[in-house]
Amino acid sequence: MGFIIKKDQWINLAIVAATLWFIWFAQTHLDEYTVRILNNIAIFIILAVSYNLINGVTGQFSLEPNGFVAIGAYVAALLLLDADAKEYQYDIESPYPWVLALQANFVWALFFAGTFSALLALALSFPVFRVRGDYLAIVTLGFGFIIRILAINNPEITNGSLGLNDIPEFSNLYWTGGVALLAVIAILNIVDSKFGRAMKAIRDDEDAAIAMGVNTFKIKTMAFCTSAFLEGVGGGLLAALLTSISPDLFTFFLTFQLLIIIVLGGLGSTTGAIIGTVLVMGGSEWMRFLDEPMNIFGIVETPAMPGMRMVVFSIILIFVMLFAREGIMGKRELKDLFKKKRGES
């Protein structure tokens, strides 16, 4: 038994080392376009695994990511832009003095982006988790809209619909990949602990979980706040990657995209969330040719059809729902696949 645990640890270490090597290799050797896609994938891995924690592992249907990503992005952007840069670009209204005073380095900016999101999630938890049912989905859906409207209508803070520009480009693969790696490790550790067990118990049967002494309110709040924290951090990384953000970036479409990712990967599986991200984000780049004019076997010429790849995506998703209802991984993780192989041989 001791030997097996050791072997598992070696496998984990090897995966971490390989990931770190890949991050270094990609950042130093691959072209800018590929690195950009990998950055996106890394950020979406953070968002997907954290969204999966509340939605898949805890089984609380929630539609929150766009709201918390927006908050994280704005908090980080306001902390990273210096006073001069803010003064220069606030065209609609002049910024509040305290907005000008906000300033922090990148690490603290990400930390505050996450913390602010988590605190808002905590405030939302009290009304939402006191009752059972699909209230979380309704409240978080509304929350996303409210955040966007607040961002548009408070130009003294957010520069309104013009958004924030010239954000210092701190994000590179070391940051996005590094945070993604830490986020995945943290989530896996949470899921494989008494907290994760309680989350899964709530998903499987909430009444039985209570009968086991699980404080369901506390566990749901923990899952929700952890998700919000990582989504906030992801938003901060996104702001420092894109260098300009506006309210239109954080529509419900972002949440929808993440929902596709975690359902495709398998609700409840962190490994699945990662695979889903790579397939959807990588795939949507690869399938760009679908939006362009096409010449099918030299017979039919089709005009450019922007949005065609989303149609194809939706069709793929329908097929996943029909033939692999549990997604690619189901609720299994990578280590479960190893376990099965070991058992069979």
Place this chain on the structure above:
Amino acid sequence: MILKVDKVTKNFGGVTAIKETSFSVAPKEIYGLIGPNGAGKTTMFNIITGNYEASEGEVFFRNETLHGLKPHQIVRRGVARTFQNIRLFKSMSVLDNVLIGFDFQARYSFAESILRLPRFFGEEKRIRAKAMEILKYLGIEKFAEHKATDLSYGQQRKVEIARALATNPELLLLDEPAAGMNPAETKELADLIYKAREDFDLTVLLIEHDMKFVNQLCDRVLVLDYGKSIFEGKPSDAIKDPEVVAAYLGDFIHD
């Protein structure tokens, strides 16, 4: 008295499910709650476990009122339950199902689990060993890594009892534990409850329709009919009581 139900009434809108029912259970007693369908037995369970709030009256556990406590707090005080229809965590292994019951007794924090600090490993090891002990006690340790729902009905019942024992209860509420079991399984279950009472210092309150099972096992029974208690005493006397017979079979017997 370990459990004292004091003049409890429960109304659902205009319907009175339980009316001014009182009873007490002594430590290490096996106490049966019987009566026809709809008599309010499961409602009584739900009041004791805190899932329902009594409209009137109070429940005392070890001389302390349970009024105002949340269900999970009542579990942590030492009142565990099983469900009428087995409700295991279906995506989890048998061992994980039992570990859930131990989780509030594991002393490590959220941060310690993320950072995998030594206390996390120590506590996990401790509760895993305890969980395996309970599985061994019930003779289902070889299924520890199996998915709980892959087990047979009788074994799933045992997992449910193992899970309840994991919360370290003093009072165990069993809601129709023998339902759906064949006579051999029922006999085995009765022996198990009898033995567990001694080995875990348990007080047992159980709902059951199988009168043979009740007769064999219970020290005392309370018979409920339309929410009212109509008999309390030895199970062998209960079946001779005219009011109990009337409740089960109807009044025509006396006409």
